[in-house]
Amino acid sequence: DIQMTQSPSSLSASVGDRVTITCQASQDISNYLNWYQQKPGKAPKLLIYDASNLETGVPSRFSGSGSGTDFTFTISSLQPEDIATYYCQQYDNLPLYTFGQGTKLEIK
Amino acid sequence: QVQLVQSGAEVKKPGSSVKVSCKASGGTFSSYAISWVRQAPGQGLEWMGGIIPIFGTANYAQKFQGRVTITADESTSTAYMELSSLRSEDTAVYYCAIFSGGGDTRFDYWGQGTLVTVSS
Numbered sequence: 366d367i368q369m370t371q372s373p374s375s376l377s378a379s380v381g382d383r384v385t386i387t388c389q390a391s392q393d394i395s396n397y398l399n400w401y402q403q404k405p406g407k408a409p410k411l412l413i414y415d416a417s418n419l420e421t422g423v424p425s426r427f428s429g430s431g432s433g434t435d436f437t438f439t440i441s442s443l444q445p446e447d448i449a450t451y452y453c454q455q456y457d458n459l460p461l462y463t464f465g466q467g468t469k470l471e472i473k
Numbered sequence: 474q475v476q477l478v479q480s481g482a483e484v485k486k487p488g489s490s491v492k493v494s495c496k497a498s499g500g501t502f503s504s505y506a507i508s509w510v511r512q513a514p515g516q517g518l519e520w521m522g523g524i525i526p527i528f529g530t531a532n533y534a535q536k537f538q539g540r541v542t543i544t545a546d547e548s549t550s551t552a553y554m555e556l557s558s559l560r561s562e563d564t565a566v567y568y569c570a571i572f573s574g575g576g577d578t579r580f581d582y583w584g585q586g587t588l589v590t591v592s593s
Contacts, residue, residue: 366535399579401518408568408583409510409518420581452518456578460532462508462520 367391369455371465377473384440386468388431388453396432397457403467404449412451413438448472475500475573477584484590490557493587495569502550503527506577509543509554511565512586521567523577524552559591 368391378384388398396416401409411420413429416436426441440447453465480494497505508523522533526545533541542555552569567587570580 397578401580403518408570408586409580410583411579411581414579450517454518454520454579459577460506460523461534462523464510464518464520467517 366461367394367455367458367463369453369463369465371453371468373468374466375469375471377471378443379473380443380445382443384443384447384470386438386451386453386470388436388438388465390434390436390455390457392457393433394455394457397455398429398431398436399454399456400427400429400438401452401454402447402449403452409452443470443472445472475571475582477569477571477582479567479569479584479587482588482590484592485559487560487591487593489559490555491559491589492553492555493567493569493589495552495554495584497550497552497571500571500573502545503547504575505571505573507543507545507552508570508577508580509541509552510568510570510580512568513562513565516565521554525577526552556589559589561591563589564591565589 370389398416400413403409417429428439450467450469452467476498478496503526506525509521522543524531524543531543545552569584
């Protein structure tokens with residue numbers, strides 16, 4: 366099974382800060398990686414697909430990069446509404462999927 | 474616009490089974506790859522399994538093999554997830570999710586979640 370290691374597990378940042386979350390796969394997954402945002406009590410929301418493509422309607426301050434085993438998710442300028450938990454998800458070995466453990470983002 | 478509506482919260486005894494439904498509207502149900510993802514309290518997302526109704530065959534995460542059954546009824550555009558031999562660790566919110574664009578690479582629509590509580 367492909368394991369996804371996300372870091373950090375939690376993060377505190379100030380409004381306007383640049384925030385970076387990383388996700389490492391246990392093997393090469395090409396660009397088969399998505400990023401989701403989940404707010405408390407809500408279902409996850411797709412933000413980035415295929416490692417770097419912004420989902421329609423998602424603000425441009427969100428971005429993703431990487432390929433192979435190392436991936437990065439970035440918020441260029443943190444906004445109060447970005448407080449959430451973020452998850453990476455691989456789909457290299459369809460029809461099986463794996464999520465990262467999540468990164469809880471808080472405002473400092 | 475696709476919408477996924479799940480059945481309501483359940484309280485179950487250890488050792489029993491639960492069956493959660495997910496009714497889709499606004500799209501082509503048979504061609505969707507429908508997955509079930511669960512989230513225990515305070516924990517992360519865990520993919521359990523999925524099905525493409527037009528093919529009918531379900532796939533499951535190894536952790537749930539033998540305990541979960543995912544089915545789909547094309548006539549009612551409804552998918553089901555049944556989990557048996559419930560234990561307290563199965564207390565979680567269960568979500569169904571699809572990719573509305575066809576294929577199965579990501580989840581852009583999610584149900585509202587169904588809380589299953591396992592308690593004696």
